[in-house]
Structure formats: structure tokens, C-alpha cells
Amino acid sequence: MKILFLGDVVGKSGRKQLFSLIDTIVSKFKIDFTIVNAENSAHGFGINPDIADKFFMYNIDVLTTGDHIWDQMTIKPYLQSESRILRPLNYKRYNDGNGYHIYTTRNNKKILVINLLGTLFMRDEIENPFITMDNLLKNYKLGQNVDTIFVDFHAEATSEKMSMAHFLDGRVSAVIGTHTHIPTADSHILPNGTAFQSDAGMCGDFISSIGMKTDVSISRFLGEGEHTHLTPATGEATLCGVIIEIDDKNGLAKQIEPLRIGGILPQTHKL
Numbered sequence: 275m276k277i278l279f280l281g282d283v284v285g286k287s288g289r290k291q292l293f294s295l296i297d298t299i300v301s302k303f304k305i306d307f308t309i310v311n312a313e314n315s316a317h318g319f320g321i322n323p324d325i326a327d328k329f330f331m332y333n334i335d336v337l338t339t340g341d342h343i344w345d346q347m348t349i350k351p352y353l354q355s356e357s358r359i360l361r362p363l364n365y366k367r368y369n370d371g372n373g374y375h376i377y378t379t380r381n382n383k384k385i386l387v388i389n390l391l392g393t394l395f396m397r398d399e400i401e402n403p404f405i406t407m408d409n410l411l412k413n414y415k416l417g418q419n420v421d422t423i424f425v426d427f428h429a430e431a432t433s434e435k436m437s438m439a440h441f442l443d444g445r446v447s448a449v450i451g452t453h454t455h456i457p458t459a460d461s462h463i464l465p466n467g468t469a470f471q472s473d474a475g476m477c478g479d480f481i482s483s484i485g486m487k488t489d490v491s492i493s494r495f496l497g498e499g500e501h502t503h504l505t506p507a508t509g510e511a512t513l514c515g516v517i518i519e520i521d522d523k524n525g526l527a528k529q530i531e532p533l534r535i536g537g538i539l540p541q542t543h544k545l
Contacts, residue, residue: 392429
């Protein structure tokens with residue numbers, strides 16, 4: 275089985291590039307299941323029902339999110355009715371919707387997708403993600419009641435992401451980091467068979483400050499305009515993510531490869 279995961283979609287630029295390329299990517303690489311982190315898709319902050327519906331018009335099976343999920347409060351009732359969008363499982367303040375769900379892939383396998391939030395350098399009240407995962411995995415076992423387990427770990431610190439991956443090695447199929455918007459060069463398979471990359475990167479314009487226009491960001495670093503609202507960059511986006519091949523016999527990863535298409539970053543594949 276092949277899983278496509280795309281990192282944080284930032285604003286209109288990221289959405290436009292994703293919508294124009296996703297069907298071709300799914301077809302070319304024979305993808306069985308597609309997961310997209312969409313927490314920055316509504317003008318860089320959160321996601322709303324209209325944008326979520328637009329994602330589901332394409333070859334996208336699940337939307338994951340992160341700490342910006344509540345920026346657009348219209349999403350709260352949507353989370354309660356739509357199982358294809360997840361909010362962080364260990365978020366304390368709100369519990370609308372689900373932090374994990376079991377889906378059926380195109381090749382008729384059961385995949386458990388988990389959306390998890392890190393604690394280091396985060397401002398919100400968050401339950402310990404390690405204990406949260408330990409408790410959840412008491413009920414789900416690879417090769418027994420689920421075929422694949424995928425974790426989107428939305429976190430700031432690479433140390434926390436790497437520690438989580440080793441903590442879950444052999445118990446889940448993949449742990450892929452999101453949130454920092456920069457694709458890392460550490461995609462690999464851990465000793466017990468779990469695929470890992472510290473950050474998948476963003477689907478957004480890289481002539482920017484993590485997807486936002488640079489003028490306001492630079493002003494803030496200079497101590498000016500700290501209350502000025504950030505807005506997404508509008509140039510051509512690079513789609514960033516990973517393709518993971520899963521062993522159907524045991525649910526562990528056979529291969530992970532980075533994906534970067536479009537925009538200014540070096541391209542990993544040609545369509």
C-alpha cells in the first residue's frame with residue numbers, strides 16, 4: 275500500500291497548487307490513501323467548512339490539522355459531523371470532533387490516522403502526547419485490528435518529534451512531523467519498521483517567511499508592527515510531503531521518499 279502525505283497547506287497559493295496537481299500525483303504514483311494537513315489553508319490561519327468541502331472534491335481522504343484548528347470557529351460544528359477531518363487528539367481546550375479515526379483505503383485496508391500535538395513551545399493546554407499515544411495503542415495493534423497506523427505529529431521541536439518516532443517505532447507505520455513548514459532531509463525507516471520525517475514541509479510559496487509575506491514578518495523581528503496581521507505569500511507554491519510504501523503483511527514501512535513539486539525548491543519528481 276502507498277500513502278501520500280502532504281504538509282501544511284498555506285493559503286490560496288497552497289490550495290491552488292494542490293488542487294491542480296493532486297489527481298495527477300495520485301494516479302502517477304498509484305497512491306492508495308491521501309492525507310493532507312490543512313490547518314493553514316484558510317488565508318494562513320485555520321480551515322473553514324467551505325475550504326474543507328473543496329478539498330474533499332479531489333483525491334484527498336483525510337485532513338489533519340494542528341494548533342490553528344480553532345482559528346476559524348465555524349469549523350467546530352463541521353468537526354462534529356465530518357469524520358474525514360481530524361483535530362489534535364490531545365488538545366485540552368476543545369473536544370469537538372475526533373483526534374483519530376479508522377478509514378478504508380482504496381485497496382480495502384483499514385488505516386488508523388492519528389492527529390497529535392506536541393507540547394514544547396506550544397501556547398495551549400495540551401495533554402502529554404506520549405501518554406496519550408500509549409493509552410490509544412492499547413486498543414489498536416498493527417496486523418490485528420488495523421492494517422496501518424499513521425501519525426501526524428504537529429510539533430515545534432525536532433527533539434520531541436524524533437523522540438516520539440522512537441517511542442512508537444514498530445507500533446505504528448509512520449510518524450511524520452508537521453508545523454514548522456520546512457521539509458527536513460531526514461526521511462528514513464527506524465530500526466523496528468516505522469517511517470519517519472521530522473517535518474514534511476508546507477504546500478505554499480517559499481519566497482516567504484514559512485508561507486507568509488516577508489514584510490510584516492521582518493517588521494516584527496525589528497520590533498515594529500507587532501500587531502500587524504500576517505498574510506500568506508501569493509507566488510507559486512511548492513507541494514511538500516512524503517510517499518510511504520507499507521508492507522501489507524505487517525503494516526510496517528518498506529520505503530519513504532520525500533516529495534517536492536512546483537515552486538522554487540529543488541524538485542524530487544517530474545509529473
